[in-house]
Amino acid sequence: MRPVGSKYLLEEPLGRGATGTVWRASQRETAGAEAAVAGQPGETVAIKVLKEELAHDPDVVMRFLRERSVLLRLTHPNIVRTRDLVVEGDLLALVMDLVDGPDLHRYLRQNGPFSPVAAALLTAQIADALAASHADGVVHRDLKPANVLLAGAEGAAEMHPMLTDFGIARLADSPGLTRTQEFVGTPAYVAPESAEGRPQTSAVDIYGAGILLYELVTGRPPFAGATALEVLHRHLSEDPQRPGSVPEPLWTVIERCLRKRPEERPSAENLARGLRVVAAGIGVHASPAEAEAALGVAALLAPDPAPAPVPETGGDSGAADPTQVLPSTGAGGGQYDPSAATNVMPTTGAGAAGAAGA
Known part of the structure; x- marks a missing residue:
């Protein structure tokens, strides 16, 4: 078992994705006022621990902290509720309700x-x-x-x-x-x-x-x-x-x-x-x-007259680098999976490269 902050304890991994690993976890003590759900000791939750390279990126950490209030207030019967966000050292994690069912x-x-x-x-x-x-x-x-x-x-x-x-x-x-x-x-x-x-x-x-x-x-x-x-x-x-x-x-x-x-x-x-x-x-x-x-x-099926924009992240007018991927032709690479997350190659001149199928 591995602690996440002082309030949660990771128990077993439930799945891995492009941005991190989801764990079954238990709550060790009641969360503070900054959490959307205080919870109770012994309660079972799901925790998504983001990849280390994300936690080491100051831009991501700042965005994580900035978006706290938005994520914690997003509640709906068809949305998995985010209960708490943990920032500790080189660890970033989202604490969520545990949904008992398959994806x-x-x-x-x-x-x-x-x-x-x-x-x-x-x-x-x-x-x-x-x-x-x-x-x-x-x-x-x-x-x-x-x-x-x-x-x-x-x-x-x-x-x-x-x-x-x-x-x-x-x-x-x-x-x-x-x-x-x-x-x-x-x-x-x-x-x-x-x-x-x-x-x-x-x-x-x-x-x-x-x-x-x-x-x-x-x-x-x-x-x-x-x-x-x-x-x-x-x-x-x-x-x-x-x-x-x-x-x-x-x-x-x-x-x-x-x-x-x-x-x-x-x-x-x-x-x-x-x-x-x-x-x-x-x-x-x-x-x-x-x-x-x-x-x-x-x-x-009328269009939305005022669609929600994706916030700008460093480009102009909300634009981003185009998604460009390289075919997975490396030795030993498995069959291409269209449902796997991709990597992006920033268009920063000669020599920019990335691999598909992360």
Whole structure:
């Protein structure tokens, strides 16, 4: 067991990602007034310990401290609550509620695609979470099945998705992080404007929701390739094709979310509303009126007139270095995984390099 500050004790790792490791942990004593949840001794929590290179970067540490109030006040039934933030020496950690259930990526691999109705209803709950966070000025920026936990998934009448890793991209996206060659994002889910380094807004989360919805009903993301670079190129240059198994109203929603121009994507609130209308209209017990409403869902998918901007991190107008990746051609490299986080190569002149599949 390993202590985190004076109040928490790490017990066992639950998973590792591009930015750190999530642990099952216990609380040793009540947290102070600076925490959102005081907790009780012996209580079980989840703690994400960020990678050491992040903790050693003063830009990241300052951002971590600056974003404390934003992360701690972000509460919603479909968002995993951040209870406390720990900064001690070379350690940065987020203390969160422990969700007893698999992540959506693992659930999909084990159980296969969802029905169109179930996919629409589950994604509507995720859109609810996004609407709440966007209203508070927080953009997730790494929406994917692996960042959706399913509370009570086993034997539950209805799945309760909970979006996690809010604020990780926001915390880690700093000039210092660029120096460490890390990129917080996943090729299969990256919006075109993120891949090109253009200014980003909450519309990147809507794009991610569209990719996720497509994957829920088909079992795979719409864009794949032999390398991360190929996947990113397809996001920029190709339109997704409708599979025969996807009902027309649901495809209307997916297609609108995956528009290349961010200003043409719906707001999270309108996305949630549209998905529930679609779910009601494509079910086996849908009335004629509900079916007709589902066919007219496009009218409900109005864009957000004031999308939440991604805060500037050293560039102009919120822009960032374009996402550039090298194919994993090194000896002994495994098969390319489109769901793995990538590295970024800053465009700083000759000799800049990075590797794919971090």
